[in-house]
Amino acid sequence: MNAVQAPVDLLMIPIDNIDVLNPRERNGKVFEEIVHSIRSVGLKKPIKVTPRPGRDGETRHLLICGEGRMKAFKALGEKSIPAMVVSVNDEDAFIMSLAENIARRQYRPLELLAGIEALRDRGYDKKAIAGKTGLSVERVHGILTLLEHGEERLLIAVEKGKIPLTTALTIVGGGDDDKAVQKALQDAYESGKLRGKQLFEARRIIECRHTLGRSLGRGMARKRTDITTASLVRTYQKEVNRQKLMVKKAEMTQQRLLFVVGALRQLLANENFSNLLRAEGLSTLPTYLAERVWPTTTMA
Known part of the structure; x- marks a missing residue:
C-alpha cells in the first residue's frame, strides 16, 4: 500500500467536478448549522479531494472529506469550493475518509462500524485496522466480533458509551440463554464495570434485543411474519413466562x-x-x- 502524500496544492475546484467517495446521510438540523456557519464566517477548513481521470481526458476529483461543507456551499449557490488536493489511491482515500469520520467529535456510530467492517472486507487484520483507525487492537477485535454476530444494538450502545465493550461481548457469549445474559450483567456489576445508569441501560438494551432483534434494520421495513396458531401459542407462552x-x-x-x-x-x-x-x-x-x-x- 502506498503512503499517503501531503497536500500538493490548495485550489478552487468546481463542485460539479467532485464525486463523493463515501456518501452519508446527514441530520437536517446539523446541516442547517453548517450552512449558517459558512454564510456567517465563511469556510473555516477546505475540503480534501484527490484527482481522478474522467471522460474525454478531463480531470475529476474524488471527495475524501468535507461532504457537509461541499453540500452547504452548493446550497448557498456557490459553484466552486476551496479544496486541498492530494494524490492518493482509492484505498488510501478510503482510509483517510474513515479517519476523518473517527476524528470528528460527533460521528454516527454506524458510520464508524461500517468503515471498520469495510476495512476487514478489504483483507486487513485487527492489528492493521487498529493502526489505521487509531483504535486499540482489543476494541477493534470486540467490534468485529459484535459485527460478525449482527449485534447492531449492542454496537451502538458501546460506541455511545452506554455499556462497556467487555459487557457487550459477555452478553453475546450468553447467546439466547437468559440466565447466561443475566449472569453477565451480575458479573459486570460485581466487578464494578457496570454501575448506575449503565446497568439500567444494559437491561433496557437486552430487553429490546430480546423483543425487537439484534439488528436495527438500518431504517428498512421489517419483513412481515405470518401469524399462525403455533406462533400465537409461542407468543402467549413467552408472555406468561x-x-x-x-x-x-x-x-x-x-x-x-x-x-x-x-x-x-x-x-x-x-x-x-x-x-x-x-x-x-x-x-x-x-x-x-x-x-x-x-x-x-x-x-x-
Missing part, C-alpha cells in the same frame, strides 16, 4: 422489604440504638418506611 418472572421478582422484593422492616422495628425498640440515631441527627424515618415500621406512630 415474562409475567411469572415479574411476579417472582415482586415477591422477592416484598420479602426483602419485610425483612428490612422487621429488622428496623427491632433496632428501633432498642433505646441505645435510638439514642445513637438522635446523636447522628437521624431522628426521623421517611414517611412510607415509618408507616410500615410503626403503623400508628413515627419515630420520636
